[in-house]
Amino acid sequence: MTLDLSQYPHLALANTPKELRQLSKHQLNKIAKELRLFLLNCVSQSSGHFASGLGTVELTVALHYVYNTPFDRLVWDVGHQAYPHKILTGRRDRMTTIRQKEGLHPFPWPPESEYDTFAVGHSSTSISAALGMAIAAKKENKGRKVVAVIGDGAMTAGLAFEALNHGGDINEDLLVVLNDNEMSISENVGALNSHLTRLLTGSLFNSFRDGSKKLLSNVPPIKELASRAEEHIKGMVAPGTIFEELGFHYAGPIDGHDVTTLVDTLSNMRKMTGPKLLHVVTRKGKGYEKAEQDPIKWHAVPKFDHTTEKFPESKPGKPTFSAIFGNWLCDMAELDPDLVAITPAMREGSGMVRFSQRFPEQYIDVAIAEQHAVTLAAGLAREGKHAIVAIYSTFLQRAYDQLIHDVALQNLPVLFAIDRAGIVGADGPTHQGAFDIAFLRCIPNMIIMTPSDEAECRNMLFTGHKENSPVAVRYPRGAGIGVAPEKTMTQVEIGKSRTLKEGKKIAILNFGTLISEAKKAANQLDATLIDMRFVKPIDTEAVLNAADTHDLIVTLEDAAVTGGAGAAVQQCLTEHKILAHVLCLGLPDKFIMQGTQQEMYTELGIDANGIVESIKNF
Numbered sequence: 001m002t003l004d005l006s007q008y009p010h011l012a013l014a015n016t017p018k019e020l021r022q023l024s025k026h027q028l029n030k031i032a033k034e035l036r037l038f039l040l041n042c043v044s045q046s047s048g049h050f051a052s053g054l055g056t057v058e059l060t061v062a063l064h065y066v067y068n069t070p071f072d073r074l075v076w077d078v079g080h081q082a083y084p085h086k087i088l089t090g091r092r093d094r095m096t097t098i099r100q101k102e103g104l105h106p107f108p109w110p111p112e113s114e115y116d117t118f119a120v121g122h123s124s125t126s127i128s129a130a131l132g133m134a135i136a137a138k139k140e141n142k143g144r145k146v147v148a149v150i151g152d153g154a155m156t157a158g159l160a161f162e163a164l165n166h167g168g169d170i171n172e173d174l175l176v177v178l179n180d181n182e183m184s185i186s187e188n189v190g191a192l193n194s195h196l197t198r199l200l201t202g203s204l205f206n207s208f209r210d211g212s213k214k215l216l217s218n219v220p221p222i223k224e225l226a227s228r229a230e231e232h233i234k235g236m237v238a239p240g241t242i243f244e245e246l247g248f249h250y251a252g253p254i255d256g257h258d259v260t261t262l263v264d265t266l267s268n269m270r271k272m273t274g275p276k277l278l279h280v281v282t283r284k285g286k287g288y289e290k291a292e293q294d295p296i297k298w299h300a301v302p303k304f305d306h307t308t309e310k311f312p313e314s315k316p317g318k319p320t321f322s323a324i325f326g327n328w329l330c331d332m333a334e335l336d337p338d339l340v341a342i343t344p345a346m347r348e349g350s351g352m353v354r355f356s357q358r359f360p361e362q363y364i365d366v367a368i369a370e371q372h373a374v375t376l377a378a379g380l381a382r383e384g385k386h387a388i389v390a391i392y393s394t395f396l397q398r399a400y401d402q403l404i405h406d407v408a409l410q411n412l413p414v415l416f417a418i419d420r421a422g423i424v425g426a427d428g429p430t431h432q433g434a435f436d437i438a439f440l441r442c443i444p445n446m447i448i449m450t451p452s453d454e455a456e457c458r459n460m461l462f463t464g465h466k467e468n469s470p471v472a473v474r475y476p477r478g479a480g481i482g483v484a485p486e487k488t489m490t491q492v493e494i495g496k497s498r499t500l501k502e503g504k505k506i507a508i509l510n511f512g513t514l515i516s517e518a519k520k521a522a523n524q525l526d527a528t529l530i531d532m533r534f535v536k537p538i539d540t541e542a543v544l545n546a547a548d549t550h551d552l553i554v555t556l557e558d559a560a561v562t563g564g565a566g567a568a569v570q571q572c573l574t575e576h577k578i579l580a581h582v583l584c585l586g587l588p589d590k591f592i593m594q595g596t597q598q599e600m601y602t603e604l605g606i607d608a609n610g611i612v613e614s615i616k617n618f
Contacts, residue, residue: 028065029260032259035084036057044304046099047099047300047426051291053081054285055284057286057287066263071144073133073137073147074149077154078121079120086098089116091113101600105428105594107120123154127176130146131172133146157369172274174275175278178277179256180253247275248275248277250277251265251276251278252279319479321419326354326355329388340362340380340388344372345369350417364376370398371402374406388465389415391416392431392433396418403416403440407470411470412470413467413469418436419477421433422512423587426596434592438559447471447537448536449533450533450557455485459490474512475513499528501527505526506527507530509546509554509555510529510556510557514556530542538569538572553582554615556585560589561587564586
């Protein structure tokens with residue numbers, strides 16, 4: 001996007017953080033105002049994460065103004081809020097390419113910029129990574145500072161508290177900025193509280209604080225009294241006792257949209273040593289009224305006309321798999337009062353809004369805590385409840401130990417409704433659901449289902465809910481192929497495939513929702529098409545029969561080929577001492593970058609043309 005200097009005259013002076021730091025502090029409010037406008041204009045053209053970035057404009061400006069980035073390390077958590085950071089670090093003119101094929105990465109990405117110090121995308125990693133950098137900086141002894149920025153939502157994950165506990169214990173020089181972006185700024189954020197925060201981070205207070213500790217170090221009763229007095233004085237204006245107990249010097253909360261106060265406070269805290277936590281209160285969607293009113297809806301947006309404040313009207317179409325799951329959940333809850341559905345902070349994305357409203361007693365949101373979600377489900381299952389964990393494929397990776405030890409080892413009947421399986425598109429390598437088949441296949445007691453359409457998905461969810469063992473049903477992001485599910489639910493025979501087309505020489509064994517592409521390829525090649533349905537247990541009879549009656553078996557899956565469904569077919573043949581030609585098509589042994597689902601299917605050769613071409617080459 002070409003920069004219109006008349007619209008962004010001050011932002012044009014800050015092409016890099018180094019140029020930003022050459023400006024006066026009085027110019028920063030204008031920089032922030034223009035940065036917010038630029039963000040609005042570019043995201044409305046490109047689509048992408050929106051409300052979070054609007055809320056961190058002033059904080060981003062202040063951090064780059066006070067800290068000597070990229071020498072000083074700045075680690076963002078998740079990265080939804082990092083668009084202003086990208087704009088200020090030399091990528092402004094490419095912002096309209098974000099989340100698009102061969103465009104800017106959707107999250108901070110070190111290969112893209114030296115200012116992106118750590119690859120993120122999943123939440124709650126920033127403090128651990130920054131602490132590692134702080135330890136390295138101490139050994140390097142060049143005066144490098146390290147800052148982690150984490151949101152209040154990400155702070156709910158155990159990983160964040162593990163890092164805080166360790167950081168406070170080893171007393172490394174680290175600043176954690178807690179970006180508290182609740183819907184409104186609390187009452188104690190204002191001029192008085194900002195003034196007190198400046199005092200609590202200033203040299204006079206800290207000289208007195210440190211000097212008093214040294215003076216009273218040999219007088220335990222007085223030392224303890226002084227420490228408690230300080231804690232209670234601060235506690236009257238700052239809710240930071242928990243962080244102080246973990247060993248962090250706490251300051252705040254302060255207004256995260258007051259760039260002058262942010263700069264003053266960060267400047268003070270930069271001079272301090274040891275672990276520090278600054279509590280900053282921001283508003284998601286700040287500066288754009290619609291996003292402020294509904295930050296969930298405006299969290300990630302399609303291309304839209306920001307002058308009308310409306311999204312483009314969506315044409316009535318096929319329901320998404322998330323909606324299929326949500327509808328099934330409501331129908332099932334009417335029949336089963338023991339059903340309990342759990343989500344790790346993905347109610348909207350997983351299609352659970354209506355269920356949460358209709359059946360609040362059967363709905364649990366554990367916040368960003370995937371490990372807890374899985375073990376919680378195990379505890380419910382032990383007590384006879386029918387637990388369902390609705391989770392994205394990429395986030396299930398975070399609870400792998402709990403999946404094995406707390407669910408599968410005890411053979412507990414927990415149903416995993418795995419959304420966003422396979423290629424997800426614009427969110428890129430951190431969110432592609434590539435690995436679930438491979439990491440689930442090796443776990444004893446697991447049943448793995450790969451529905452090929454909407455009707456199959458509903459019936460397989462019903463089947464999994466009825467099973468007395470751990471079950472995973474995986475389905476992709478977006479709409480299906482248009483096979484409308486019936487209201488009546490039917491159990492599917494475990495481990496049984498279905499033959500959709502009889503052909504010659506070639507047998508295509510399909511696992512999942514690439515079935516439409518498989519059908520086109522099968523028609524072109526006059527191949528047999530088998531919808532395998534199950535990865536585990538695999539339909540051994542169908543596999544052996546295909547090998548016996550065809551010259552070539554082709555497996556197709558929207559998942560990693562290494563260790564995936566194709567590998568299960570090969571293992572089945574080997575165990576039965578059958579020699580057969582097998583071509584495994586799916587996701588290659590690499591991380592898949594961003595792009596639309598169809599673009600990536602084409603690039604990876606798993607659309608109809610790619611399937612035919614691969615078979616001919618083979």
